[in-house]
Amino acid sequence: MxxxxxxxxxxxxxxxxxxxxxxxxxxxxxxxxxxxxxIPEAESRREEIDRAIEGIRGIQKRTSPVSLDELLAARHEGHKY
Missing domain, CATH: 3.40.1620.10 (YefM-like domain)
Structure with a gap:
């Protein structure tokens, strides 16, 4: 705020x-x-959130599961240690 x-x-x-x-x-x-x-209009914000959740669920259905090791490797990709 x-x-x-x-x-x-x-x-x-x-x-x-x-x-x-x-x-x-x-x-x-x-x-x-x-x-x-x-403050944001509650109903339009709720609709926006619902659409976003539906989109995420659609992506989840179209993609294969990602393992924790793959997630961590992607997160660290390109890092210099």
Whole structure:
């Protein structure tokens, strides 16, 4: 959660709304005191999460299982020790 002065919110509303749409909560302040809170719309966020989960499950069905050793090897690939 981040705080934004009301004057900044006025000047940068489209960018602030983009952040809220991505899941960020924004508190708008005036003279250092909180006056409003912008939070993501719960239902649209839930739909987005559900679509993402469905996509992950689809990928899981199309791919073969990956062992722990393969995961660790991929994670360390290209590292210099």
């Amino acid at each position: 981040r705080e934004v002065q009301s004057s900044e919110a006025k000047a940068h509303l489209p960018q602030i709304l983009d952040e809220v749409e991505r899941g960020e909560t924004i508190v708008i302040t005036r003279h250092g005191r909180p006056i409003a809170r912008l």
